[in-house]
Every structure is written in C-alpha cells, then in structure tokens.
Amino acid sequence: MSALLEVTGLHKSFGAVEALRGMDFVVQPGEVVAVVGDNGAGKSTLIKVISGVHAADGGEILLNGVPVHFQSPRDARASGIETIYQDLALANHLNVGANIFLGRELMKRWLGVLPIIDNSTIYRETVSLLNRIESRIPDARSPVLNLSGGQRQAVAIARAMYWKAKLVIMDEPTAALAVPEARNVLGLVNSLRQEGIGVIYIDHNLVLALEAADRVVVMNRGSKVYETRAEDTDQEELVRYMTGTASVRMGQKE
C-alpha cells in the first residue's frame, strides 16, 4: 500500500534563496509526523508547498501514490489536505458551527424555493462533532470570539475532521496557548490519529512535538537531515541535528 503522502526531491527557491533543496519525507495514514528545524530551515515553505500556497520548482508530491500539482490552497483542500494555521484563521464573530461549515454551508429550501442556510442541522452536526473530540467547548452557538486559544484550535480541528481531511497540517498549534491548553492540543492530535488522519505537526516546543509525534523529521537548510521514531530520540539529539552540530547525514530509518 502506498503512503498517504510522499514527498520526493522537493525544490523551491525564492530568487536567490533556496528554501527547499531536495526535501523527502513520508506520512502514513493515522501517523503523526513532527517536522522540526530552526528558523529558516524550510519548514514553512515545505508546508506551504504541500498545502498549495506555493508551487514547487522541482520534485514530486504523491498523495496515496498519485502525483498531485496544486495551483492553490483550494486544490489541496479538495484533495483532502487541511492546514491549520498558527493564526487559526477563524471568523471571530461567527459561531462555532458557522466557522466549521464556512464556505461549505449545509443548505435547505425556504418555503420549498429559496436556498437558505440550514442552521439547525449545522448546529446538530457541530455538537456531535465536538463530542467526538475533547473540545471543551461548552456551546456550539457561541461566537468564536468568546473561546480560548485551545478551544479555537479544537474548532479548526473539528473543521478538518468533518470535511474528511486525509492529511492535516498543524503549523505551530501551541504557539499562542497557555501551558495546560497546549497539552489539550495533544489530545486533539490524538483524535485525528484515531480517525486514521495523517498529521504533519510543526512546533517550536520540542517537548510537545516529541509527545505528539510518532515520527520526527529534522530539517536543516532546506532538506531532511535526520529522521527517527519519536520514542528513540530526545530533545538534545534533535537540537544537535537542528543546529548542524551533528553533521552526519543519517540514512532513513523506518
């Protein structure tokens, strides 16, 4: 069976800056892969290419063994790749359900004619969705404005889950969160894993990255310099590869 996501020889330059130079990595269904690296290592460019924001200059992206070429984030989404951005990109004034269904509202006909948003079905679906993950959101009708950072994270994840994402990219999900809330994010990552969704997890906090991930990929200067199972490594080792002080280029472990 082919991997959920397979990236080979990915290249991307911005003018003279080579952000990605031959990046390879693989995500299996239901697997959480942490991508770590120092600032400028190419993590952001990598996820932007995978999520369709930038087109790659070279290399291949295979989704379930099929090559894909995204022109826009919309294409990536249509193929089942959801990105949960650091800033979460939620419409604050809309309620939880409206955010989860934004752009893909469930509709019904008013008086059998006019198409209107089916708010009651959206609400029911939202409540059952929030029960499936440990969202800690007391009220699905409350505007996102009133939610904490962790609860907002849950909304973004619920959205990915409802729309049957195959791969979820989480960009610094804990960056803006208080410590206890950051730990809740791990629970959310776990619910994605249990649904068989692949996760690319990016976090500056190596403790959380190690705890969240099944596998860790270390990037430096635009390519993978190390890859290991999360349980076989520790912070210290990762930092050595991130900073380039362990310069031996390791073969891929499986």
Add this chain to the structure above:
Amino acid sequence: MSSDALSRTINRPLILVIGKARQLGFALVSLMALILLFSILNPRFLSYINWYHISQQGTIIMVLALGQAFIIATAGIDISQGSVLALSAMIAAGAMVSFHVSPVFGVMTALLTGAAAGAANGLAVTRLNVPPFIASLGMLSAALGAALLLTGGSPIFGLPNGYLTISQGKLLGFPHMAWIAFALALVAAFVLNKTRFGRYTLAIGSNAESARRAGINVERHLLAVYILGGVASAIGGILYAGYTAAALPTAGQNDELFSIAAVVIGGGSLFGGVGTILGTTIGALLMTVLANGSQLAGISPFVEQVVLGVVVVAAVFVDNLRRRS
C-alpha cells in the same frame, strides 16, 4: 459530554439572545427618550401628520442604512451615498423629463447608475486596493460633480405623475415609500441572516483571510456588496426625487453620515463582522427623529449639523468601547 454540559449547550443561546437584545435595547431606550423629549418640547411632534413626515424622511435614511449595513459588515464604508443618490435621481429625472421615457425606465436608469457607482467603489477597493474610505470619498466628489454637470447645477422639475406615486401614494395611512423601505428591510434581514451571501458578508468583515481560506471569493463578494450599496443609494435617489417632486444635484448631502450613524447605533461595528437589520432600522428611526424633532423644537438646522457630527463620532466611540470590553 455530561448531561450537565449538554443542558448548558442548550440554554446558552438564550443568554446570547439577551446579550444582543441589550445592544438593541440601548438604541431603543435612546429612541424612546428622544421621542419623549421632543413631544414635551413640541406637542405637535406626536401628531399623525408629523409621523407621516418622519416616515417619509426616515425612509431615505433607512434605505441608505440598509446598503451601508452590508458594507460596514464587511469592515468597509461608503461615504459616497449622498452624491450617488443625487446623481441617480438626476439621471433618472433627466431621462424622464428630457427624453420622455416611462417611469419604469426612469427607475431602471437610476438603479443602473447606482450599480455603476457601487461597482466603481468596489473595483477601487478590490482591484486597486484603495481603502474603502478613500475610494468612496473619491466617488463622493466625482458623483456630485457629475450630478452638477448634467444641468449646470439646476434642479430638474416636471417629473411624470406616475413616477411621483412611488413616493407620494398612500397605503394604510402611510406613504408608499415607507412601505417600500419596510419591504426592503425584510429582504435585507433575510439575506443577511439566512443566506450564504449574508454569511459570507459577515465572515469577510470578521476575518477576510479566513474567508479566503474557506474558499470564498472575497474580491467578487466585496464587489457585489458595493454594487448593492450603490443600488441602495439609487433607490434612495428614486424615492427622494418622488418625494420632493424634483431632482436636485445637491440632494442627499450628509445622508451618508445619517446612515453610518444608524448602522453603528443599531449595533453594527466599523471593524466589521457584525450587523443587524433590526438594529439598523431602529438606528435609522432614531436619526430621523433627531433631525425632525430638533426642527420642530425650533433648534437651528445649523445646530442640528453640529449635533449630527457629534452623534456620529460618539456612536463610533461607544462601538470602540464595546469591542474592547
């Protein structure tokens, strides 16, 4: 989820409804206070004939405020409403008086004029990335200039009788124009609260980037909202010309201030993402009562101008406080 949490889930909306009602309540209480004040200052304020006038004057502000409510909900603004109102009325009147086209055709030309002005605003905002305030400030000047150019600054009289009925005809004791505004308010409330168009309007105002990432064509939607805003100004112009039986190139001046104040007093936010049509209606009524009542109380129209300016700034200030808390 425990049954306790579940019951909270069910009961919370009630609290939200009350929260929204408090916002509206503030506007409603202010309106009542003004009505009380003005009826003490001049008992004629409460007469049927005066409320008939209020319904006529209020209609124009109301229609403009409906367009403004959608634009403000996207975190935009349209300060060209008064000029576009005048230009639409002038073009329609010119077509009917000089070229003897039918009132139906006259109305169509006005609507097209408004739509074109709105499209120009919308394109400046979405394609040229000009801030909405500046885009519509440009339109304010351009449309006023165009309206003056048409006749060298003279008003156009002699509108056909059929046309005048739009505003002056009566139904159940109130002018047609008031009923038209009422119907438009119902449509606007439906669109804003029940349709995708309304949902996207609020989503863009709340966070345009999130709307974009959700696959909404933000630029196209904004353009549509500004076009609708222009059409609302044109409807204002159609009603205004019917009401005064003439088209004036300087009609509608300052009306955008009334409509912006109406939207903000009604609970809209200049930061976008919020809008209620009921609130906007109450706000429009409040602004109309303020203008009408101070006239009846013998307050100089110049003072009224000053008060209008203060009210607009104060309404936005209160909005700021509300958003921060």
